[in-house]
Amino acid sequence: MNDRFLKACRREPTDCTPVWFMRQAGRYMEEYRRIRLKHSILDVCKTPELAAEVTLQPIERFPFDAAIIFADILLPLEPMGLTLTFDEGEGPVLHNPVRTRADVEALRLIDGDELRFVMDAIALARKALAGRVPLIGFAGAPFTLASYAIEGGGSRNYIETKRLMYGEPAVWHRLMDKLARVVSGYLRHQIQAGAQAVQLFDSWVGCLSPEDYREYVQPHVRLIFDGLKHHNVPMIHFGTGTATLLEIMKDAGGTVMGVDWRVPLSEARRRLGRDVALQGNMDPVVLFAPVHEIERRVQSILREAGDDPGFIFNLGHGILPKTPIEHVQAAIDLVHKLSQR
């Protein structure tokens, strides 16, 4: 088995730097688009055979060092009581957004078993991977989930989210607590089903000040990581635009910290210390550049990461739908080649 990824998560030496890309099972791949012609995102997520197939697609094609289960961070919101659709070109829509105390109280505290199809997909994917590379499970973090649940979809300024947070902190904390409990159970089920590492996606938390993060988010994220510790699997804590949040995100938990391209890896290492691994941090748009420029940037990231074990090469955010496929191949090969010990 290729265990570079798990070793790097544990800050153990590896023969070269492991690499995977967020959203590596996605629209930039023709194989994926072919499946999506016939099936909606939710169909793929809810059909374990399809989810497992899509999870494997990038592994069949590229020398990635980890697979990540195909799913959507919003899946838990459906059994909690929200109506979720993916509208063409508009992204996710939650048709009954959470805005009041009553809305929050009405949310069901599911235990994760309602998402059995994800666990089944994990089991199938593990089997199909047959030990080639480890499988990562994941969930959205409470703040990011809350922002979708409150806004009713994606957002630019998070007005309703922050209005609830600032204006009705008790209701906010109740919502975050419910989400944290659900996410905690969901990730536990994923680990039990075979996920060998988990990533918590707090994709939009970078819209908060450090003070707000500490007050309105940190305790709920801590609950999740504390609850998962005893499983002893790597826990990746990811966000974007988190340059002023890194230390307090680490303090909330995680054994691997995600870093985006706005923070040089040497700075992240200096600020976070040596007791966590780092994952990142190439700008996804670099994959649109010519290969010689991709090479220059892979080199620069590896140099910034330094010689210590405990680094996983990734993008700073998900791979973009129109990314040229041959640049993905080139980037992975360059990471492996240029990081040979």
Place this chain on the structure above:
Amino acid sequence: MNDRFLKACRREPTDCTPVWFMRQAGRYMEEYRRIRLKHSILDVCKTPELAAEVTLQPIERFPFDAAIIFADILLPLEPMGLTLTFDEGEGPVLHNPVRTRADVEALRLIDGDELRFVMDAIALARKALAGRVPLIGFAGAPFTLASYAIEGGGSRNYIETKRLMYGEPAVWHRLMDKLARVVSGYLRHQIQAGAQAVQLFDSWVGCLSPEDYREYVQPHVRLIFDGLKHHNVPMIHFGTGTATLLEIMKDAGGTVMGVDWRVPLSEARRRLGRDVALQGNMDPVVLFAPVHEIERRVQSILREAGDDPGFIFNLGHGILPKTPIEHVQAAIDLVHKLSQR
């Protein structure tokens, strides 16, 4: 004359902290919406009487310590050769985006006089202000202008912008150089017409890594600030999401640095030193919170800013269209009251 703002820009002591809000002449005001019922944004910008009237609206209504001329950062792109419209609900659209070397070469190097209507509006606004508060002029910074010119409008991931930057650096630098020259002349004309301070809006530069900022942006911004120095007016250098860029943005120029809510002011002060003033940094969404919460946050920002002169209270980004008007009044009053020396 109320010269608190200019004094604070120069890091001179003031009786209390000056305050103004980016986009303070905007849709949250009924007076503004009434004008916009009859006139498009571009009409208002191009009719000096209307632009001056709108500039004065927030000054008539609130005790702001500065006015900012009503204009749009994209105005210079029109005489340079781009077709600009504001489509309802979609924001600005540039119908012939700049994507190739030929597109860049075709851009006209205007000297600023083509935007005479802005200078006329500045002269009219100065007259109407009659010394009550100083008037700020402004322009978009080259990167932010380039991003609109290349993408053809607003953007989420800046794929085309970065593709040009990474893929054809010579073309990129040529575009940035043209934009920097145009902006430089435009701001010079504004100062000559009566602008008592200028702000350079690099609103979207926070999507770049420090390395990219240094290589692809900094020299062009420096050209602008260097060219304006001898006018001896305060020069505000503004961006959002710039937590890892602040030092190199300061190095490019400006006598006042804009800071958003992601960076605590005490940290900004520590990192930037005492030879610049700071402007910021309340999250615009805080104005949607109850007044007691606004008060807590004004207090906290003033505490973070400390006792040194050289601080201008502002939002970390433009005021949002649906902001409650009475909260704007409350915030301004609180800044003045709680910062009394």
